[in-house]
Amino acid sequence: MMRSVLRRLQPSRALPVALVATAFAVALTEPADARRRGHHRPAGGYNPPYAAMVVDVKSGRTLHAVNEDALRHPASITKVMTLYMLFEQMERGRFALDSELTVSAYAAAQSPSKLGLRPGSTIEVEDAIKALVTKSANDVACAIGENIGGSESRFAEMMTRKARSLGMSRTNFANASGLPDADQVTTARDLTILARAIQDRFPRYYRYFQTRSFAFRGRTIGNHNRLLGAVQGVDGIKTGYTRDSGFNLMTAARLDDRQIVAIVLGGKSGASRDRIMADLVRSTLPRAYAGNRQTPAVVEVAERARPAVVADAASRTRTQVASADADEVETTASTAISEPLDIMPSRTTTPGSAGMRRPASPLPSSAQAYAPAAIQPSFPAGGKSEARLASVDAPSRVEAPVRSVATPRITPTAWVIQLGAMDDEDKAKSMLAEARARAGGMLGKAAPYTVKVEHGGATLYRARFSGFSEQDDAQDACKALKRSGFSCFATRS
Known part of the structure; x- marks a missing residue:
């Protein structure tokens, strides 16, 4: 956020220093999850970059997609990955629900939304989980990152590696909370992978995303996700907002043996974002597959491993992790693996005032998570708008057989x-x-x-x-x- 603000506020010598300081202070007060704004649209013709995607969990089929591979800021949806990392540590026995997390001065100083924890205090893991799910507390997210990784920056690197292992090939994390940072980027498609993965991997803990409210030290804290209980089938999971990202929402819904995950990024207000998501759930959930699951659960692949892209009659291409079987998809004599020539975008895109950079320090080519060529646009030389970049033709692909x-x-x-x-x-x-x-x-x-x-x-x-x-x-x-x-x-x- 600081880099973004400084770029926008380069003062001329004639500009009063006090005016710049005031503007800088106002910019820093923008919360990662706009509780104070409620569902009202920010003034001034606010029009953040939009993207959306809906995926049928059982078939892997895409039911809706708009700008699904364009880089966007995740805002507080970041905390879904933060919780994924915490759940993993709990599964390994490092933390229990009643374990105490220490709050550093750095964590306590994070911008709102937050619980207002004091430096040197502690918070139980279960309260920390609920604080992220409901209030989207940035101080708690930072504390989780520090307790797991030793520092928030190191934890962000761990988050990025985890994203790669899940197949989120265009996601980069710079912090644990989603507070503004030009290097914190993702795509709607990558977030559908995360939405599926956290349910597949941690069914015991996923229930926390259904928390409507929780009591914490004499306060009752409600959930920012207003679709819980309001739209049939919705059972989670996370909202998000920064000025540059717009109003974001990751949603999971299931009804009558049908199950979907859906992402909306760049809503103009909380209310409009919720209306868009509600319409998507109501229109796509009845079209989801109701039979036995056809796609494998999202599983992590070791950093040197490569997920395979397997031809799928239902949706043309689908990112299959390397654990997928050739006989689980419709193929001919052999399964073809489609490898995109461009793994990462080669240029910087700048939708929104802060700009977006391609994920920093990508893993070596041997560690890259392969994704369908259709979701790896080759960015042309020369400046083009985000809308045009999102529609760039996919690079050509090469094919090679897999041998088991x-x-x-x-x-x-x-x-x-x-x-x-x-x-x-x-x-x-x-x-x-x-x-x-x-x-x-x-x-x-x-x-x-x-x-x-x-x-x-x-x-x-x-x-x-x-x-x-x-x-x-x-x-x-x-x-x-x-x-x-x-x-x-x-x-x-």
């Missing part, structure tokens, strides 16, 4: 469960051992094994359980794994 080699230790049964893919076989075996220990009896007779996948010089090991003759048995075991905090899906062997 099953380890000959067991003969897989008709149905198997897959947990994920790792860049090291020992890691895959460790994942299987931990899953069996946590899931208990449901996996008592299941046989763990790995499948080696080679593609483009990268080697992955899929972690699987065999021992299921019927689809229902495999799905029941997978549900037990999800209750234990693991992502998984059942598939034919």
